[in-house]
Amino acid sequence: MELIVLGRSGGFPMPGEATSGYLLRHGDTAILVDCGSGVLSNLFRYVPVTGLSALVLSHLHSDHQADVSVLKYALNMTRRFGTAVADLPVYLPARPEGMVPTADGVLGLRFYEDGDPFEIGGIGVTCIAGDHPVPSYGMRFACEGKTLAYTGDTRLCPNVARMLLGADLAVMDAGGLERLRSDPMVHMTALECAQAAREAGVRRTLLSHLVPFQPMEETLREAQGGFDRVELAMPLASYTL
Template structure:
């Protein structure tokens, strides 16, 4: 099972960078989590849209969403030209209405499934992976996501500290967790995001095997985020690096 980081910046990219986008692959199956700005061109460096099995949007903030608008055109073109003969399943939460309703209109490209409407516990098979969703703590409807293939991958999405995420991340082979700031930002972040140290503490509480931090604001030195995350985790912490593929 492989994870390729397509984009890791928030809420805007650094030069030549991309916002949230993560590609999970195993046995020829491909699942894309988040379509932040810049993610589609990065995805196309690794695969063709016709081979994309499904997409999950953790939430509809622009840094996790924007390239859905260009992916729509790529999927429609692939169908029109006979390279693909299906709609791509997209799992997403409801809201804000303006974005959601616009995506609802892309029904030639996408087959939409509201995560909110999945019966509890929100477990479903997506692209051959077992996927579980847990609501995160954010200022929009948003989810943390566990994806199980031969290994267990957990992505925090955007979230403040959340006991339910600790349960979801329990025993993860790789936990990809947002780390949106340093200790000094804790007050500013506290309702919607995690500091790097909190990401580490949460990962330690969950007993994950590996922690990779992401969702970097371009203002920060990544080495400082990494150092504070490692203090929280008590072990080495990896940084998400655009273009890098890691084996779970």
């Protein structure tokens, strides 16, 4: 599998970047994982709108689904101007109800819950509930003996270990810093990410969901105090597993 970071900003975008979005590819399969603000602009560098196999949303906060409305325009306009476009399968949580995107004749909504496994083009997906102000899920993507773990948005909770266990690559919500702890936490701190990844035996860890007003060097430094196999997710970088 190949993972390309389309957006790594948390909450709102850093200048010239996008909020959460990742492209996972294997052969002809192309899965968009989260679709935050500015993600489509980066996605279309790699895959046309007709080339997506599915969209998987970790949760329904806007920094993870802001571009879904625009994605619907892209599908709709492509179809109207003569290209056959099938409904795009979208895997998502059913709550909060008011945040669920409308299908508008171009999306095929498929609601999942904790522990639900499904398969997209040969890639096995398992959703695992995190702990966040709205229902939010991490995922494990498995293919040909390799596993990608994605935490979605979550504070540190017991299920983070289930998301990460033995993963070859992990993309983690490092939206917090120890220095800026608040109660309750909404995201993990960089140090918590590092410790959880180390305990779960993760081979390589990308710190993502980086909040624009938190210095990235501090995030990296804090995490490396807990584990040496952590790095910042880099925009448009490709990671092979």
